Structures are given as structure tokens and as C-alpha cells.
Amino acid sequence: MSDDTLTHARPQALDLARQVLTIEAQAVSALAERLDERFLAAVELVLNCRGRVVVSGMGKSGHIARKIASTLASTGTPAFFVHPAEASHGDLGMITREDVVIALSNSGESPELLTIVPLIKRTGAKLISMTGRPQSTLAREADVHLDASVAREACPLGLAPTASTTAALALGDALAVALLDARGFGAEDFARSHPGGALGRRLLVRVSDVMRKDEALPRVRPEASLRDALLEMTKKGMGMTAVVDADDRVVGIYTDGDLRRSLDRGCDIHATRIAQVMTPSPRTIAPERLAAEAVERMQNHNIYSLLVVDGAGRLIGALSMHDLMRAGVV
Structure with a gap:
């Protein structure tokens, strides 16, 4: 032609x-x-x-x-x-x-x-x-x-x-x-007949399905040194660690961002206690909530991880944006 x-x-x-x-x-x-x-x-x-x-x-x-x-x-x-x-x-x-x-x-x-x-x-x-x-x-x-x-x-x-x-x-x-x-x-009924699709994952996957728990969960006590907290963060690979009291109730979180601020202030990693540099009252979510809600909270508050707590505020899990991406929720 x-x-x-x-x-x-x-x-x-x-x-x-x-x-x-x-x-x-x-x-x-x-x-x-x-x-x-x-x-x-x-x-x-x-x-x-x-x-x-x-x-x-x-x-x-x-x-x-x-x-x-x-x-x-x-x-x-x-x-x-x-x-x-x-x-x-x-x-x-x-x-x-x-x-x-x-x-x-x-x-x-x-x-x-x-x-x-x-x-x-x-x-x-x-x-x-x-x-x-x-x-x-x-x-x-x-x-x-x-x-x-x-x-x-x-x-x-x-x-x-x-x-x-x-x-x-x-x-x-x-x-x-x-x-x-x-x-x-409704939408949840639709999701049940489309479990392999993006909508199904958004409406069916719960926080408990995605969260890290047990030995994979980073945690330290408030009296732990900054050095111990850094070792826990490195070992568990989440870029953060939860800070819990003797009853495992969440009192704070320490993240990579907190670490940069600590170093800028010249904190001694051996002498500084984690309670002095942690972020108190961190954002949390319940395990039965939808994983899509966890994504929304992270995006709204510009954070990259969430601690999962039970009704008494005790730490039972944690999840990151990477975890949610791997699960196909994001």
C-alpha cells in the first residue's frame, strides 16, 4: 500500500x-x-x-x-x-x-x-x-x-x-x-467472588493476615540502650522497633527517622536510653482491621510502619508498607 x-x-x-x-x-x-x-x-x-x-x-x-x-x-x-x-x-x-x-x-x-x-x-x-x-x-x-x-x-x-x-x-x-x-x-460480597483480584485483596485481607509477629517482631524495653535498640532493628529488618513495658504494652516506637535525629543531636548510643529518644504514643491498629485501612493510615500520617495491638494495648504484631505491597494490598 x-x-x-x-x-x-x-x-x-x-x-x-x-x-x-x-x-x-x-x-x-x-x-x-x-x-x-x-x-x-x-x-x-x-x-x-x-x-x-x-x-x-x-x-x-x-x-x-x-x-x-x-x-x-x-x-x-x-x-x-x-x-x-x-x-x-x-x-x-x-x-x-x-x-x-x-x-x-x-x-x-x-x-x-x-x-x-x-x-x-x-x-x-x-x-x-x-x-x-x-x-x-x-x-x-x-x-x-x-x-x-x-x-x-x-x-x-x-x-x-x-x-x-x-x-x-x-x-x-x-x-x-x-x-x-x-x-x-455489596462490595464485600463482590470481593468474595473475586478473591484473586485487587478488590478482593483490599476487602478481604486483614491486618492479622499480613503482620509480622512472634520472633519476627522487633521490640525492646524502655530502659534498653540506644545500641541495643539498633541491634534489634538490624536483626529484625523492619527499620524500626517497638518499645514496650513489662506487660508488653506499647509505650513508644523508634524508627530510622528517629535514629537520624538522634545522631544529629550527638547522642551516645551506649549511654542513651531508648525512652529518651523514642516517639511516644505511636500510631497503632487492631489485628482485625482491613489491611487497606492500614495503608490509608500510613499514607495519611506519612509513616511507613504500624504497630498492631490488642484491646489492652499489648503489642501483638507490626507491619510495614513493604509488607502490604508484597501482599498486593497497595
Whole structure:
């Protein structure tokens, strides 16, 4: 391809891309205006479902169906995808009378879906259809039909599913979010179904899961020398040491920053007691608090470590920003 051809194609490609986005945005906006009691009926059908939601579709509608099933499952509505062609060869046994089936087909005439519709209804399962043709066979056979029709496809040939698949996906998202809200599904519920993600770590990991404890925990008594405190800091490698009384209650902390200030004042590391140079009443956190809260406290107070104490103020752990980073909370 010549440079002249490329130069000519670039503005045309941008114009076409903008047209595609405009058409698809208009298709989704039109859906919002069409939502009515049928959408509410679909929500009620799923809320009253004692089994699972089974989502199915062929071709591009099948790809959208898989995404809708995944979104439903991750937002509190147990769901899975069944391929309609495979359903005719045994997978129909996955569907029970307690289930709700959501069938996607832009034409509403996909033969693979229409083949299994009578069998689905014979089991007693409820059927929600999502089509682009309200008068189609699939729409008529459904207990509830959701109209996902579009004025036109974004493909200039009018052939490739573009606006229609976007509309179906958006309608599926709308259903999932409406169900999420109706179930009172919250951020912690979401995190439990996404334990490997960043949100899961932020909402599930507790301070007790991350903190250093027992022999890994740096601590000295107030009467310890500055030299002893430095040895403890070096041995435990946290850049600080807690200062505790005879009952292990926290009375102070001594950090690398305190060390620099001590050296600036010319403190004798052998003669100086740690109680003379420590920071009293340090920031602390309880072990049952979220690790994300520990991050917030460190950032708000511009500190790099936190002491973990029990209800009586006794030292039971410590954590640094590096610990939180290793745990994936930051």
C-alpha cells in the first residue's frame, strides 16, 4: 500500500470509527427508553429462581451470552453458559425445572435455540428471551421477552453484528445490576467472588493476615540502650522497633527517622536510653482491621510502619508498607 493510500485512509477510518461509536451509543440509549414492566418481570423471575440462571446463544450472541452469565455469577446471581448445539447432544441435562433460561438471538429464529425451547419448557424451567425481533418465534415462546432491537448495525455493510451485540450486552448488564441491587449485594460480597483480584485483596485481607509477629517482631524495653535498640532493628529488618513495658504494652516506637535525629543531636548510643529518644504514643491498629485501612493510615500520617495491638494495648504484631505491597494490598 502506498503512502498516498495510507494518507487518504486515515481520515476516512476516523470518520467511520466515530460513526460506529455513535450508532452503538444510540442503540444503547434507545434501550433505556424502551425498558418497561417486562424488564421488571424478568428481574422478578430471576429473583424467584430456586435453581440457577442458564444463559445460551449461538455465534456472536453466544459470546455475549457467556459474558452475561459471567457478570451474573460475579454479582450474586448463580449462572452458567450452555451452548445450544451441545444442549441438543446431552448438555440439556444441565437444565432443571428450578432454573431460569435466558436465550439470546438477534433474529429470534436461531434453529439451535428453537430446537431446545420445547424441551426447556417441558422441564418446567422458565424462559427469558432477548432478541432484536419482538415478533420472532423465540420472543413469542418466552415467558418474558426483552426487546434488544436496534435501528441498524454499525457495520457499513449492515451484516456484521455490531450495534445489536452491544445492545444485548448492555441489556444483560442492566439485568445483572438490577439483580445485584435487589439482592443487596455489596462490595464485600463482590470481593468474595473475586478473591484473586485487587478488590478482593483490599476487602478481604486483614491486618492479622499480613503482620509480622512472634520472633519476627522487633521490640525492646524502655530502659534498653540506644545500641541495643539498633541491634534489634538490624536483626529484625523492619527499620524500626517497638518499645514496650513489662506487660508488653506499647509505650513508644523508634524508627530510622528517629535514629537520624538522634545522631544529629550527638547522642551516645551506649549511654542513651531508648525512652529518651523514642516517639511516644505511636500510631497503632487492631489485628482485625482491613489491611487497606492500614495503608490509608500510613499514607495519611506519612509513616511507613504500624504497630498492631490488642484491646489492652499489648503489642501483638507490626507491619510495614513493604509488607502490604508484597501482599498486593497497595
